[in-house]
Amino acid sequence: MVQQIKPGQFVQLEYNGRLLEGLVMPRSLYEDEKHITLKLKNGYNIGLDSGKVRLVKVVEYETPAQPIEEKSYNEIGNGPRVLIMGTGGTIASKVDYRTGAVKPAFSAKEIVDMVPEIGNIASISIKTIMNELSENMKPENWSVMSNEVYKAFNSGYRGIVIAHGTDTMHYSASAVSFAIENPPGPVVFVGSQRSSDRPSSDSAINLQGAVTFAAKSNSSGVFVAMHAGLDDNLVAVHRGTRVRKNHTSRRDAFESVNDSPFAYIDIEKGTVKQENETTPQGKIKLMPNFLAKASIFKFHPGISESLANAVFGGDLLSIIIEGTGLGHVSREVFPHIRSAITEGKFVGMTSQCIWGSVGMTVYETGRDLMAMGVVPLGDMLSETALVKSMWALGNGLDLGSVMPLNLRGEIATRRPVEK
């Protein structure tokens, strides 16, 4: 009986005496043949032993969507010219493409049909620049994004929206922040914490917020627009170098760290509220290269000697330490750090506390580490420091000079107020 159940079918099944209805999911690479996964109407997936499943009926057979011919740069709507770039995450769709059931490419018309509000805010064009899951994004992908942003501004777009899976969106936003100096307008990353087929999906609201900021704000920079709270009327716009995904599932998972959100969008009124303005300090400049010879070393008690050796003695050229508290590690790690610095590698210090600033002159441990050449990175996020050092390595910059500088709002230039 189980042979008749095919991925993409909406089915009613009997399983352990219960009647279940849902979408049969495609088998993933490492799943065995003895199980099937059913996506229930509430959006949750459950795994079933295929031997115990009895097919009651096929409710509907979902024909896999044919990729629609891409109509890039076709403008739809009224207002300033905004380009929406797709990177692989769903922008807005009845079925999330990550289920595998539908993998649509969108035309500008389709997306404006799905979220008609954005057609009243801007003249929308669409371009799919890659098709990659968020967790599989690599520095090479950041280069592609940066090149496309540069091209789009040179083609006269006022603002750019990049639809991106949420897992690594803050890494990508940080990367494009560094790669594009003096963008003439806003670049806004946007994602969705919920599958678009879930009743609580946030994708349409987030997209409206992102398009509103791209069309109406005069700010130069790279940002992330996501729900500000649980209220569907307020979208927060964070600086790309200051934002972190701080919750696995909440709609307001993205937060500005050691900074306030740069702006808020009132969705109903279509207005942008922002206190500060960023203006380009010169002509747009592209530095799109990244060298992935950097990593994060999260210190913890009982750190393995061989692991410390692999991190500091391996082929990495930049190591961002997530130290404890104000920026400390145990004395066992000192020799590893010293020899890495002697070999010319960059070692920067951030804090695993996430909030607050490292302060390496307060205690002896911090002073010892600084005397060895460890560079304190203030209140910079470790993820931002990592991306920045890959960018500095990729573009031949001197890390010792450039890492402590505030280039894109990533580090406070004055001591943050202690409370």
Added chain:
Amino acid sequence: MVQQIKPGQFVQLEYNGRLLEGLVMPRSLYEDEKHITLKLKNGYNIGLDSGKVRLVKVVEYETPAQPIEEKSYNEIGNGPRVLIMGTGGTIASKVDYRTGAVKPAFSAKEIVDMVPEIGNIASISIKTIMNELSENMKPENWSVMSNEVYKAFNSGYRGIVIAHGTDTMHYSASAVSFAIENPPGPVVFVGSQRSSDRPSSDSAINLQGAVTFAAKSNSSGVFVAMHAGLDDNLVAVHRGTRVRKNHTSRRDAFESVNDSPFAYIDIEKGTVKQENETTPQGKIKLMPNFLAKASIFKFHPGISESLANAVFGGDLLSIIIEGTGLGHVSREVFPHIRSAITEGKFVGMTSQCIWGSVGMTVYETGRDLMAMGVVPLGDMLSETALVKSMWALGNGLDLGSVMPLNLRGEIATRRPVEK
């Protein structure tokens, strides 16, 4: 002139035309002789080029304190018997011992003299069990703490307070949580985010909170007591397995993650407010061993192939992944994980988001990782998962069985409510 300036002196100096007053700090191991560090009255340290320093006058010469003979187990005060253990952090002192200027060992009388309120809450005994900076704490230190806690309960103490540096206090609290099953009363870690010589020091308030909870609560378990906010009247008591240092410098840096604080202490009234109660489910049991063959792997885009190989192919027996979002890594890491699991190593998944729970059945990547044998660890903190796996390894427990279980409140047994 500079030769006359000695560590421990309170001096007035002229430097670049400015008059500075402060405490001359001892030179740390790696500092050169061309600089001196001055601790200003506001508590901040500044480094000065000794060639440019002119000594105006020595305001006061601070005689280094002589270690006072320890009077362990000497009871002072009235009320239930509480033992305060010192591990190396300052409990309460005019000068923070980390400055190196004063390294006092306390007697029970001295501490009650300094924070007289605690003598009205409990009958206080003191024992210094080690003298180690927080960032230098190792799993061996956790074993010592656990053994001492076990001995103290068997000696009839009602509650135990452990004074600890804040950098790794949450790791230690988690460790003792696992090492002691069914403590008959509360074990309360306490620290101070500010040097005790700073006007805003929180050490006395935190200590009052910890002693109040140790003396008055009937709860069985290991906790952390620290400022609940900026209000000096409210101390929060967190579960040892649920707490994280989330700010480098704020007094309320410690927060319960994915959980509410277990209790609050009203300092002025001396009352404990708690909604739930934990009672021992049997006789106290000690499992104090830790094997440090475990580490945290924080995944990020552009992870180095050789680093992934070192982490998963090295001598670690347990690897706690801090994945992205709901618990993902890029496909490049898959082969490393698969071979580690094939070799019998434990690989568990937490999220670098910190808040929320991993959910590995939602997307294909999560399902693939589970099919390989990666164990999802729900809403457990990565630091707690690390400590728990070192404990499980040290006591010969099967990690695959024990890691997903809720032993000490470290993991939610039901799906957390999505908001």
